[in-house]
Amino acid sequence: MKKRISLLIGALALTLSFTGCGSKKELEYDETQLTYVTQFIIANFEVMDEEAFDNYRQASEYQINKIMSEANAPIEPEVLISMMDAWEAAEKECGEYVEHGEYQFEGSDSGVVVSTEAVYEEREATLEFKFDENLNIESLDIAADYTTGEILKKAGMNTILGMGTVFLVLIFLAFVISLLKYIPMLQEKFTKKTEKNKTPVKEVPKAEVPVVEEELTDDEELVAVITAAIAAADESVSDGFVVRSIRRRKSNKWN
Template sequence: MMTAIVCLTGCGKTQTTLEYDEAMIEQETEFLINYCQNVDSDTLAQWNDQNEFSKEYQFMMSGLKFTPDSFDGAVDSWQAGIKECGEYVGHGDYTFEAKDDELTVSVPAQFEDRDATIEFVFDKDLYLESMTVSAKFSLGEIMEKAGLNTLLGMGTVFVVLIFISFLISLFKYIPAIQNAFGKKKDEKKEETKAAVSETVEEVDETDDLELIAVISAAIAAAEETTTDGFVVRSIKRRPSNKWNS
């Protein structure tokens, strides 16, 4: 049994760490820090105007294991750190932490307004993946930021609740608005009905006049006289159209 355990232990996966050259890594990080510290806006604009192939060619010729994306990201992170911590003053000793597929290099740095930690991350081929500048805040500053974030969050919630309450309070005016629109529709319907009735009456009067003229002509023809001798005062319609026997 002991022999089997020893054999199985020997067949297990061996944990290895990434091998690297500290001097080479420090040279690359120092180059990056010095470049970010001394580059001006014109040089940076010229660099950004270059294409990916030109950037990669310059890295290859200089022997630096950078990629255009990681290098540009490092420059942006440095500029953000300058805005937050002030101008760069110097840095301390490097600390290396290697894993099987990654190398992390960190160094404490001093800036005019506050201290920070610069961290470099390299992949398993020792190409730069990222560089970050993390400002160091005191406990009071951390508590102040936490308090401001809490107030901002709670304030936003209360503002939204007040707005929702205001909207709910307006619901009581909805029936009145609906009634007002309903009255307008009823008035329009009544006006339409009145106009139709007037039109029907005018049509009926026109029909009656024509009917009177026809009856007058028929009577005059039957009496062999003219229509001047009599006047039709009114015409009453029978309730049924059937002839009485």
């Protein structure tokens, strides 16, 4: 019996030792240093106007690193610019910053989160400053606090806008579909108009070549005279000539 109890105690101790080795230790940090960095950011952002924010955005990394080094605040230039954007967005949403409460620290093996409740002119908000495992600040998140009524109102407005947009699109599509029946009519009308505007091609009549009919004269006396004249000119006998046709010339002039 004692042997079994000792075995159980040994197994339990071994299990606890493995559990202790597997768990990660919480990051050690100095609250005073984190409070200094957090307060440095809030105090400077509170008094800066839009022109001052723009000057930081236009500054070089060397200038920003020099300013942060002199202030003993290890903040990277890109992180500082992102926090400025978050601060300005919060003031547009919640109004001008007024004050904040006490800081709350929440550490883990990967970093530390410093949070505080801030009061703005229009509503309250939660500020969260996140530090990495090297205790360098990573980001600033500002979440505005809305009441249940405001959340429901905002959700209702989003629902109405979404449904309204869908209905408007459906109405527009129905209107477009209703116009499709006029397309064949317009196409037919356009085709008729095109055919009407076409200039008809006039056929050029072919010129008829007048057929000149030969006027044949069967005048035996005229034939005899012509035959005799030819025979006298050639000093031959007229029996060898045969007159097949006689054609009248249009001109009486001799060529």
